[in-house]
Amino acid sequence: MTNQTTKMYLQIVRELRLLIQKENIRPGGKLPSERELAERLQVGRSSVREALRSLELLGLIETRRGEGTFLTDFRKHKLVEVLSTFILQDTKTVEDVHITREIHEKEAIRIVVGSTKLNQLPVWGSLLLQLQEEGTIVREDLIREILISSNNRLALKMWFLLKQYGDEPFQGNSEIEENHHIQQLLMAIIDGEIEQAIRSYTGWIAWLSQGRDIT
Known part of the structure; x- marks a missing residue:
């Protein structure tokens, strides 16, 4: 946005x-x-x-x-009342929205990675294969699938609104410079490595926010 x-x-x-x-x-x-x-x-x-x-x-x-x-x-x-009150009555910095959105995303990652059922869903392997073969994926596809797979409908609704209320970081297709963050995140999901998944996500968000690679 x-x-x-x-x-x-x-x-x-x-x-x-x-x-x-x-x-x-x-x-x-x-x-x-x-x-x-x-x-x-x-x-x-x-x-x-x-x-x-x-x-x-x-x-x-x-x-x-x-x-x-x-x-x-x-x-x-x-x-919903807490968030809706904020959305309807506050014109404060969108930084609060970014932080809240990232909290939802990190929690969804922990849920998915920590579940042997969820971290073995075929979608992660498909996204990884697409990244390796085509060199890019649609950024939002990955984050949205993580939120959906965490199976928290209220969190998903709140995430959609937060994503639109703040500056959308997941527009478009991934670039070569960020792909190693995405690949590490997908591999960590499949391997069930929660901390590695969070580190990879954090590095990816930093790259998207600053427009350059963060090591």
């Missing part, structure tokens, strides 16, 4: 927060349509749709086909 896209996303989220407060929309209340929001913000409907999709993944809103978009009672889910 580019800086411009991130700013637009945050603008839409802030507008929704203000609208909910100003019009005192309660759980179950209907929100303006995509078209109306796009006109108010003077942005494209696709940008509005992406922001609404992210909020729906978190559980803040729900879309009913043929009816519209409605505010949900997210307070029933305590962990």
